[in-house]
Amino acid sequence: MLLRTTALALLFANGAYFAWSQGLLAPVGLAPESAREPQRLEQQIRPEALRVAPAAPAASGPEPAAPAPPAAPTIPAAQAEAPAPTVACLQAGPFDNAQAQALRQALGAGGVPASAWSLEPMAPPDRWIVYMGRYNDTEALEKKRAELRALRVDTAPITQPALAPGLSLGVFSTQEAANEHLAQLARRGVRTARVVAEHREPTAARLRLPAADAALREQVQGLLAGRPLAPC
Structure with a gap:
């Protein structure tokens, strides 16, 4: 019995709440507060202070890019890098x-x-001479020439001032050839000859x-x- 009474009470409460929330009881002064006019106007505080701000101007497109600086004049390559004169x-x-x-x-x-x-x-390139000298005078020169002639050694006068008076026993283009000739003369009995360089003018x-x-x-x-x- 108690359970039935409780169920009926809950059912009646739900029906009353539904009727109240839907405004069905408004004629008897039972209804929730409405947000519609004129109740909303009664809730405003100093409505005369409200001002409508002007609309913001529409956003314009992207700002135009700054103009590029004028390009430097093109210089032909032939003028920019003129080759230096060949020396x-x-x-x-x-x-x-x-x-x-x-x-x-x-x-x-x-x-x-x-x-x-x-x-x-x-x-001219230097020459190498198998040389004998210098002699003090012409007499000493001729005496040595005679000795060499007896040994069957050919001689020639020296024309280079630094070596005259003297005798040439052979002229060669290399020092090695002159040394070889000197060795041959030594085997024939020539003792005081030597190899010298002839510097020509x-x-x-x-x-x-x-x-x-x-x-x-x-x-x-x-x-x-x-x-x-x-x-x-």
Whole structure:
């Protein structure tokens, strides 16, 4: 009995709550507060202080990019990196004494600066002599010549001032050949001969242009009568 009474009470309470929440009891003054007008207006506090703010301007598109600085003028590669004039050491020759003198005059007459060229003496390569001397006088020289003639050794006079008066028992292009000849003479009884170098005087010259550019090369080439200029 108690359970039935409790169930009926809960059912009646739920029905009353539903009727109240849905406003079915409003005619008898039982209903929840409504958020609709005019009740909302009665709840406002100082509505006269409300101001409508102006609408914000519409966002514009992205700001235009700053103008790029003007491009530097393009310089042609030929002007930007002009090649330096080619300068090289050149030479020509040999020229004998007469030819060297004629070339010296031609270079001067042709207006080639004296500082741009030089004629360098060219001495023949040294020779090696099987030598006897120096003797004090001609008499001593002739006495030694006679002794060598008896040994059947050929001799020739020395023309180099530093070795005259003296005798040459042979001239060779290498020191080894001269030493070999000296050993042969020693086996034949020649005792006081020795091998010396003969330094010969220059008999020719070489033209040298230490720093010739294309203009100088062309100018000088025309004065060489067909002789070529070659690198130093």
